[in-house]
Amino acid sequence: xxxxxxxxxxxxxMISLAFSACESLRKAVEDKNKALLEExxxxxxxxxxxxxNITLEIYRGAFLPYLRPNIFRLVEIVDEILNTTEESAxxxxxxxxxKFLEIQEIYxxxxxxxxxxxxxxxxxxxxxxxxxxxxxxxIVVRIMEKEADNMKFAILEKLKEFNVGFWxxxxxSNFVESLERLSDVAEDAMDMLQIILLSL
Amino acid sequence: xxxxxxMNKRVExxxxxxxxxxxxxxLVNRRIRSVVVKPKDEKDTxxxxxxxxxxxxxxxxxxxxxxxxxxxxxxxxxxTVEKSMSIExxxxxxxxxxxxxxxxxxGEKILGVVALMDIMSAYLVRRLL
Numbered sequence: 408x409x410x411x412x413x414x415x416x417x418x419x420x421m422i423s424l425a426f427s428a429c430e431s432l433r434k435a436v437e438d439k440n441k442a443l444l445e446e447x448x449x450x451x452x453x454x455x456x457x458x459x460n461i462t463l464e465i466y467r468g469a470f471l472p473y474l475r476p477n478i479f480r481l482v483e484i485v486d487e488i489l490n491t492t493e494e495s496a497x498x499x500x501x502x503x504x505x506k507f508l509e510i511q512e513i514y515x516x517x518x519x520x521x522x523x524x525x526x527x528x529x530x531x532x533x534x535x536x537x538x539x540x541x542x543x544x545x546i547v548v549r550i551m552e553k554e555a556d557n558m559k560f561a562i563l564e565k566l567k568e569f570n571v572g573f574w575x576x577x578x579x580s581n582f583v584e585s586l587e588r589l590s591d592v593a594e595d596a597m598d599m600l601q602i603i604l605l606s607l
Numbered sequence: 608x609x610x611x612x613x614m615n616k617r618v619e620x621x622x623x624x625x626x627x628x629x630x631x632x633x634l635v636n637r638r639i640r641s642v643v644v645k646p647k648d649e650k651d652t653x654x655x656x657x658x659x660x661x662x663x664x665x666x667x668x669x670x671x672x673x674x675x676x677x678x679x680x681x682x683x684x685x686x687t688v689e690k691s692m693s694i695e696x697x698x699x700x701x702x703x704x705x706x707x708x709x710x711x712x713x714g715e716k717i718l719g720v721v722a723l724m725d726i727m728s729a730y731l732v733r734r735l736l
Binding site: 511512515522525526529530543544546547550551554556557558560561564 | 617
């Protein structure tokens, strides 16, 4: 297998891990089972290992020099999806009073994140080959990002009605922020894919 | 594809006697495009207010949004569908009644809303999943 193929496969694997991490997070929140969050942490560590291998491949000469910075930036963004999911899991783990889970939008945003990662995961190799498919993907992710943003706004409004302690409030707020940020990062990944495709 | 897969569960309600200003506040603060107006009494039914209603039935007529009540500008009756209904059927309803959204009802409870924008997103997402 060529070095370039190994890099693309690596990125694809990282996106699959991000999808699994989002699914695990959703299940943990839905079941109110914090033990399931361990899977998110494990997947993030696995993603880190793949990122290091990809970096090594690029260092050894995969891709033409002018393409390397953008390819590496894409790897970093995909890694950020995993980091953001881990951050959500960490914040959720620290919340003691889970009464805020009455807010329905939290489940909707978790579902949205799973869908975004699923779209990235299923279409990644097609996106690299087909600019029209990528264009469609960009539109869809943009719509979803806007929806996630609206949901965050609604969650924050509803959160004001809950009476929670300082630390719970702090971690709940960070949890919601990071849930919404995932769609922002996914949008960045799509933009970077467009730039890469332009340079090919 | 059916209604349950596409519907948006973010439905906000206002009392029939709420002012239009309160409605505008809700539309802006919650970043939504419509609010459901609760029935005024037992004989009344649910209604809906969109930005269109606010503009054409209140602001353009130079009426004071602090004085006009929600029930006065609400569009009625609320067009509702079952959550198991197919999207094709919903689209034909939207076309027939020239409306951009329908509400999803289970018994007397409103579960969600399906707007043209939700249908467009769902079709696009389905192509990629």
